[in-house]
Amino acid sequence: MTLAHILGYPRIGADRELKKATEAYWKGDIDQAALEAEGRALRARHWQDQQAAGLDFITVGDFAFYDQVLNVSALLGAVPRRFTEQDAPAVVDLDTTFRMARGRAPTGTPAAACEMTKYFDTNYHYLVPELHEGQRFRLSSERLFDEVEEAKGAGHRIKVTLTGPLTWLWLGKEKDGREDFSRLELLDAILPVYGQVLARLAGQGVEWVQLDEPALVQDLPQAWKEAYETAYNQLGNAPVKLLLATYFGALGDNLRLTVGLPVDGLHIDAVRAPEQLTAVLDNLPSYKVLSVGAIDGRNIWRADLALLRERLSEARLRLGDRLWLAPSCSLLHVPVDLAREVGEGATLDPELRGWLAFARQKLDEVVSLARLIDQRATPEDRQRLAEASEALEARRASTRIHRPDVAARLAATTAADAERASAYPERAPKQARRLQLPLFPTTTIGSFPQTGDIRATRRAFKAGEITLEAYEACMREEIAHVVARQEALGLDVPVHGEAERNDMVEYFGEQLDGVAFSRFGWVQSYGSRCVKPPVIFGDITRPAAMTVRWSEYAQSLTDKPMKGMLTGPVTILQWSFVRDDQPRATTCRQIALALRDEVTDLEAAGIAVIQIDEPALREGLPLRQGDWQDYLDWAVNAFKLSAAGVRDETQIHTHMCYSEFNDIIGAIAALDADVITIETSRSDMELLDAFQEFAYPNEIGPGVYDIHTPNIPEVDWMVALMEKALDRIPAQRLWVNPDCGLKTRGWAEVEPALTHMVEAARVLRRRH
Ligand code: GLN
Numbered sequence: 001m002t003l004a005h006i007l008g009y010p011r012i013g014a015d016r017e018l019k020k021a022t023e024a025y026w027k028g029d030i031d032q033a034a035l036e037a038e039g040r041a042l043r044a045r046h047w048q049d050q051q052a053a054g055l056d057f058i059t060v061g062d063f064a065f066y067d068q069v070l071n072v073s074a075l076l077g078a079v080p081r082r083f084t085e086q087d088a089p090a091v092v093d094l095d096t097t098f099r100m101a102r103g104r105a106p107t108g109t110p111a112a113a114c115e116m117t118k119y120f121d122t123n124y125h126y127l128v129p130e131l132h133e134g135q136r137f138r139l140s141s142e143r144l145f146d147e148v149e150e151a152k153g154a155g156h157r158i159k160v161t162l163t164g165p166l167t168w169l170w171l172g173k174e175k176d177g178r179e180d181f182s183r184l185e186l187l188d189a190i191l192p193v194y195g196q197v198l199a200r201l202a203g204q205g206v207e208w209v210q211l212d213e214p215a216l217v218q219d220l221p222q223a224w225k226e227a228y229e230t231a232y233n234q235l236g237n238a239p240v241k242l243l244l245a246t247y248f249g250a251l252g253d254n255l256r257l258t259v260g261l262p263v264d265g266l267h268i269d270a271v272r273a274p275e276q277l278t279a280v281l282d283n284l285p286s287y288k289v290l291s292v293g294a295i296d297g298r299n300i301w302r303a304d305l306a307l308l309r310e311r312l313s314e315a316r317l318r319l320g321d322r323l324w325l326a327p328s329c330s331l332l333h334v335p336v337d338l339a340r341e342v343g344e345g346a347t348l349d350p351e352l353r354g355w356l357a358f359a360r361q362k363l364d365e366v367v368s369l370a371r372l373i374d375q376r377a378t379p380e381d382r383q384r385l386a387e388a389s390e391a392l393e394a395r396r397a398s399t400r401i402h403r404p405d406v407a408a409r410l411a412a413t414t415a416a417d418a419e420r421a422s423a424y425p426e427r428a429p430k431q432a433r434r435l436q437l438p439l440f441p442t443t444t445i446g447s448f449p450q451t452g453d454i455r456a457t458r459r460a461f462k463a464g465e466i467t468l469e470a471y472e473a474c475m476r477e478e479i480a481h482v483v484a485r486q487e488a489l490g491l492d493v494p495v496h497g498e499a500e501r502n503d504m505v506e507y508f509g510e511q512l513d514g515v516a517f518s519r520f521g522w523v524q525s526y527g528s529r530c531v532k533p534p535v536i537f538g539d540i541t542r543p544a545a546m547t548v549r550w551s552e553y554a555q556s557l558t559d560k561p562m563k564g565m566l567t568g569p570v571t572i573l574q575w576s577f578v579r580d581d582q583p584r585a586t587t588c589r590q591i592a593l594a595l596r597d598e599v600t601d602l603e604a605a606g607i608a609v610i611q612i613d614e615p616a617l618r619e620g621l622p623l624r625q626g627d628w629q630d631y632l633d634w635a636v637n638a639f640k641l642s643a644a645g646v647r648d649e650t651q652i653h654t655h656m657c658y659s660e661f662n663d664i665i666g667a668i669a670a671l672d673a674d675v676i677t678i679e680t681s682r683s684d685m686e687l688l689d690a691f692q693e694f695a696y697p698n699e700i701g702p703g704v705y706d707i708h709t710p711n712i713p714e715v716d717w718m719v720a721l722m723e724k725a726l727d728r729i730p731a732q733r734l735w736v737n738p739d740c741g742l743k744t745r746g747w748a749e750v751e752p753a754l755t756h757m758v759e760a761a762r763v764l765r766r767r768h
């Protein structure tokens with residue numbers, strides 16, 4: 001019999017109950033007992049869902065009040081010293097984990113929060129384990145064992161999930177140690193604690209433990225590969241069965257290593273890497289279970305059960321009862337329940353809804369698929385299969401998806417369309433003549449404070465309490481206010497402030513055809529923060545101009561060159577659920593063409609400076625370096641396609657906010673933006689080394705004002721930063737600007753900070 005299971009379930013709750021409860025706890029509105037009760041209730045409900053769907057195991061250990069990687073840090077006692085008296089404290093309590101995550105909690109002394117970063121290539125952020133030489137570890141949390149008791153108490157057959165030791169280390173970072181200290185040296189200290197955990201679980205009657213090791217789909221240094229052998233030779237002796245879970249890609253050169261590790265089962269991702277199934281089958285020892293991740297855990301499309309049944313028939317034949325089925329990865333990365341998207345206020349129409357499956361629906365898909373493969377399908381399974389086939393057939397044929405005009409335009413696009421008319425050295429003087437900017441021109445990244453008033457107005461509009469006219473009038477008023485304040489501050493290239501935008505991707509998604517929005521499709525991004533990604537379901541077109549009237553209005557209020565503001569094609573793609581019926585590159589090019597029209601419309605409306613933000617360019621990098629070039633080629637090309645329709649005299653800006661450029665500097669230069677503004681203030685301009693070494697040819701605005709803190713930067717400090725920039729980049733190519741948009745800041749901070757920034761530019765002009 002084929003077993004059906006999942007690697008993990010979303011924990012936020014269909015109504016974001018977890019978000020509401022944790023935030024209430026942080027604010028002091030509820031106590032810890034109430035928070036724990038909400039956690040228990042959510043777990044009980046999610047286990048019940050899994051049980052009711054007919055999964056053979058329910059999965060315990062995927063719950064976290066903040067983050068599952070942080071949970072393992074707590075389990076191992078890996079708490080940085082600023083939060084605790086000693087290495088490996090006896091108990092890491094809930095508030096300590098909250099302090100690690102956010103710097104403060106209802107109890108305990110505040111301290112600088114741990115770094116947070118994206119989990120592999122997802123939009124989920126985890127807390128980076130901080131590791132130092134000689135660090136000690138010990139079993140410091142009872143939480144996992146308590147949850148196992150809870151699940152057993154509810155009568156479930158369970159499997160426990162836990163991040164594996166090597167992936168946990170892989171996700172960590174070395175902090176203050178010898179220069180050549182490697183966190184891998186800590187493996188020997190960690191393994192005994194993992195051994196203890198497994199023994200405790202065995203003592204609780206747990207049969208299977210799933211150790212998540214997605215690091216195995218990345219390029220691993222030789223020492224790490226060897227460490228996998230050492231670690232699993234040791235853990236393989238544990239008195240439980242181990243399922244080694246890999247996902248987000250192919251095992252590739254780690255396939256033989258992985259398949260050979262002495263564990264009882266292996267999970268592979270057969271959605272991202274369907275081609276690896278045969279190779280794994282050929283190499284899998286005959287004592288091992290193979291869990292095939294056949295349902296997409298990263299996307300929201302309904303599975304093609306008929307196709308999967310056929311594709312998996314060989315695996316079933318070769319493995320017999322050793323075949324398990326699951327989603328490709330934890331369902332943490334998809335929204336909770338499509339059933340919520342019906343009734344009054346629904347934003348997804350029935351046809352579109354029929355093409356989708358959220359976490360709850362994916363449980364049914366796994367269960368039905370397992371029974372279909374075994375030829376023990378119930379009438380319900382057969383009906384699910386028929387409905388899926390019908391919906392998918394309709395999707396394939398739908399005129400809402402395939403638009404001949406889009407295909408024709410894409411086919412007619414030439415390489416020349418992605419190139420500006422002239423090279424930068426010819427464009428620059430033309431732009432200088434038109435824009436008449438001083439040396440060290442000052443600008444901002446786009447957004448100004450999203451005040452409570454702005455948000456309240458938007459809420460009122462969405463709730464139907466005020467008319468579109470009234471809403472737009474308020475936004476125009478806000479724009480006028482923002483433009484006037486920038487004039488008073490003396491900024492050289494003002495912006496309109498983005499008051500009318502709720503979110504930099506949603507705003508464009510709502511105006512493009514081929515993109516839909518769910519009403520409750522929330523996905524955890526970090527901690528209590530959730531995002532509701534747009535759903536790109538069809539060919540993309542732009543029925544009407546999206547930003548032109550706002551920019552035009554803003555320009556009418558000033559003689560300075562107003563900067564138009566757009567979100568780039570790669571970022572729109574990266575922060576959405578993307579259709580799975582064509583390459584991502586094609587979808588990205590479609591978005592690029594829609595944006596290209598917006599860019600040329602802005603130009604025609606007299607906007608001389610246009611910024612196309614690409615903060616997500618870097619995070620789109622594939623997990624394997626060997627795949628980087630292909631991605632960068634199409635991503636860069638999409639950006640250029642969106643930008644290159646303008647005349648030489650129109651200045652294209654782009655903006656990126658992350659602090660690693662070294663390995664992609666060639667691609668950044670290839671974007672050929674006239675000006676790039678980047679985040680640098682926290683790195684003391686060291687980041688510019690990459691630009692200097694590469695002899696980056698165009699203009700750069702290295703951020704001098706860290707907008708992530710409420711601190712107001714002093715004039716001298718910003719001048720000093722710019723002097724460091726001047727060691728690397730000539731004055732003629734430098735701009736003065738903040739690190740990122742100001743939407744999360746208040747006017748009380750922004751006003752003095754920008755006053756100082758403009759003053760810093762004046763000091764620099766006098767000096768150079
Ligand atoms: N233009 C956007 C803003 O200023 C850019 C945001 C970003 O880079 N994440 O808000």
Ligand code: ZN
Pocket residue numbers: 445615655656657739740741
């Ligand atoms: Zn930014």
